[in-house]
Amino acid sequence: MSDNAITINVHKIPDEDLIVIRRIQNGDPSSFEFLVEKYKSFVFNVVRSVIIDPSLEEDLAQESFLAAFRGIKNFRGESQFKSWLYRITYNVCLNQLRKKKAGHFTTEIDLSELPDKSIEPSFKYEENELKTLMMSIMKTLPPRYRSLLHLHYYEGLRYEDISEYAKIPLGTVKSHIHRAKEILKNKLEKEGWIQRGDEK
């Protein structure tokens, strides 16, 4: 995905968003539904990347939209609504993690997610095992690393755009993503899933 990262103008707010935002700022809360509908998948994915707990996803996504609604009167349109919403969602998730008094999740693996080896083809079992391992490693990463990996690998944003989205320096974005990949590489190597020295 990193090679295919696409260029997105993170500074330009879509006109349709701006029109809707102005309507909400002028006292029409029902227009907010347009933004919920448009960005719900994005918000859910940000929550999923930071929290990795399906039971909290919906509530935190709602909290994020609610926080956006409360703060929308102060939105001046200097950055994209999507990047503004990202920062709100990230902070809502971070607050949730702080409430749980754990920046890092436990590394326990949910064995119920693993399929029965006897009835699954071996390659399918192998892929599921890798997926479960990846999930458990991701849970050990700091929330900021998970979120930056999500923006890069899922949303397809370049480092420069991620810096604008998260409002953190470009150097920090690069070092965070690099460190996250190092952690993943070391653990996957240790478990024998990737070859030693396989680094892109």
Added chain:
Amino acid sequence: MTKKYDLEKVIGDYHKESLSRSVPNDFSEKTMDRINREFSSRSVIWLNDNLWVLIMIISVLGVIIVSSYKRDLLPESNSINQLLASIKARESYWVRMCSFGLTGIFYYLLQMLHNRLVKTA
């Protein structure tokens, strides 16, 4: 395990598979319900917080209007000195009513201040 994977592919596949689950169908509806409730309660909170201002404005306007059209009902308003003397002497019912009103507003302000301090503590 026999197969060796590419790191970039593993990370990419993880994000593609783990994050691209569908959003619950009624999510927008439920979120808008919460937002509409928030919007309504925000109006109530605004009214509650600013009630004393409204009461004060209505009281002042009432006194001005009454004193303009019915000077015989509020003779003290003909001059400041007369009004101050009337307040000191507590002669008029109008002045007494205003005093009660102002005392009420003052008490309301104190209570509101207390509530805010309790909330922030």
